[in-house]
Amino acid sequence: MLVTVSCSKEEPGTDDAPGPSLPDQGEDGGNPEPPDNSIDFSAITDTYHHVAGADNVYSWGLYNSHDPSIIKEGDTYYSYSTDVSFGSEIRPGIQIRKSRNLVEWSFVGWVFDGLPQRGREFIESKGGDPFDALWAPYAMKVGDEYRLYYSLSSPTPRLSVIGLATSDSPLGPWEEQGLVVTSQADNTRQTNAIDPTVVVTPGNEHWFYYGSAWDGIYYFKLNPSTGLPENPGTKGTRIAQRGFTGGIVNGNIEGPEVIYHEEQDKYYMFIAYDWLQTKYNVRVGRSDSPDGPFLDYNGNNINTEMDNLPMILAPYQFNGHSGWQGVSHPSVFSDDKGQYYMAHQGRPGENSYFMVLHVRKMHWTEDGWPVVSPERYAAVEQEGIAEEDLVGSYEQIILGYQVVPGYAEEQTSPDFQTSINLELNADGSINGDSDNHWSYEAPWLTMEFSNGYTDKLYVEWGRDWENNVDKTILFTGLNNDGTAIWAKKIN
Known part of the structure; x- marks a missing residue:
């Protein structure tokens, strides 16, 4: 079990022992930063049991x-x-x-x-x-x-x-x-x-x-x-x-x-x-x-x-x-x-x-x-993205939302918005459907669907953190209903 304190209330826990009162160790805190050009992404993990304590x-x-x-x-x-x-x-x-x-x-x-x-x-x-x-x-x-x-x-x-x-x-x-x-x-x-x-x-x-x-x-x-x-x-x-x-x-x-x-x-x-x-x-x-x-x-x-x-x-x-x-x-x-x-x-x-x-x-x-951006910043160098670079397979997330009135006791589910497959085809179609098509005028990708939705998405390079890929194409933007649309290229 654990104890944390949030911006709204204390969260549940059983560890009542106070941590040590550590002195300020000065500007570098005894742990100087590495140079900017030597980022060790393998050291950045989702969980951190090994260093969690005070x-x-x-x-x-x-x-x-x-x-x-x-x-x-x-x-x-x-x-x-x-x-x-x-x-x-x-x-x-x-x-x-x-x-x-x-x-x-x-x-x-x-x-x-x-x-x-x-x-x-x-x-x-x-x-x-x-x-x-x-x-x-x-x-x-x-x-x-x-x-x-x-x-x-x-x-x-x-x-x-x-x-x-x-x-x-x-x-x-x-x-x-x-x-x-x-x-x-x-x-x-x-x-x-x-x-x-x-x-x-x-x-x-x-x-x-x-x-x-x-x-x-x-x-x-x-x-x-x-x-x-x-x-x-x-x-x-x-x-x-x-x-x-x-x-x-x-x-x-x-x-x-x-x-x-x-x-x-x-x-x-x-x-x-x-x-x-x-x-x-x-x-x-x-x-x-x-x-x-x-x-x-x-x-x-x-x-x-x-x-x-x-x-x-x-x-x-x-x-x-x-x-x-x-x-x-x-x-x-x-x-x-x-x-x-x-x-x-x-x-x-x-x-x-x-x-x-x-x-x-x-x-x-x-x-x-x-x-x-759909992905965390990773200091990826930006260079030109051509139309042909966009052709391929993506994981797309549409940031939908379900109202769950209440607070901690009611909102126990994170309501994850999960990824779906997206394919931008070389002939300008989407997912192989000629009724849906895409066009690109850097840095904006436009995806138009037969159901009336139009997505206008900013295109840039970024890191795929989930798959440990140093550089891939990312999309972020809104559709014509004000819903956020994300995607990252996986192939």
Whole structure:
């Protein structure tokens, strides 16, 4: 059995022995990264019994990673994530990892030496006992200052707090600056004060979003110079919620991530739907303004009582693999060349308590919707793909969805979206059917079907992780109903 702590609640376990309180070992954490050109993919496994425990923390790399928030400084990416460990307790403090290639990661320490004082004292002042773990951080850089928003909760329903700490280095030391927003176990209408994110407008307005379950996702403005609320004590206003079936909410909504995309001149809100250990998936809405309304693929306001499209990432299973579930609570970030990525936890189908950091490339469709790669990023060199290269056999995944209202007890199945066979024929037909045809204008593949569906898919090279193939062709995109379509070439 095991103990982990998630961004929403403590998961079941029987190991009550606390892990060692390990010191920060400095920038390299005693485990320097290998050069970028020597990635050992055989060392990246779905499960990690051999290093799972707290005594192996500096060998974790991308393991035991949950709710990441990633920033780039110079040639290095830094990931800040929830306090979790498979099979043992781990000291609290917000875990820090770093990488230069987004594939191999080194564990380098913690933000805090325990629970931050101001957050802990707030929960205790309300008669609560805080969890011995920090959840769902959000990191950003403002000028020369690094800001880290943390979540601290308790077994008392909705007794939670989001606080702010700052540093002049991505590795700290960090100093608490104050509480940003709190929530209590009372009758007020508010969401749970966890899962923060911030977006900065071209005019340097700072907007803060947060929330899990309860009443959805909330937002308010920050003071850009302090990172604290413009109006102290505000709880904000709801900006997103879920649909209901038979009076029961369709599932959790949490973990917002909001970005401004300069080229699209749009604000995008990425949201985690459903239970984090199983059906966890990513939805997205977009807006012309940081205060909304954010609209979905069909033009619906995501603050109405309905579930929204597109769903661009969900539990999936390619042939011969146990699959990946719990694939949400995304961090969306870019490099210095305008390439966007999405990072999130992935839990293997064979054991949903393992948590592995996934990073995927992102692309924008011609009408401005984000899509993510069907495979994890592997630093595969990109070169031209000709039309004749596309002819062949593929495994295709259509990201469908089945509503299962409720939370952990109801959403026990990950609802894996499984692969089906796809054949692109040299004569332009699909699966040997001349009524269905494909065409290609790099980098976009168009597949038109006689049943009225049209898939518009971005084509690139990537790694086939399931079959240990270093380089193959990948597709990702949406059809004309806003359903995400993935594929990888296998022959």
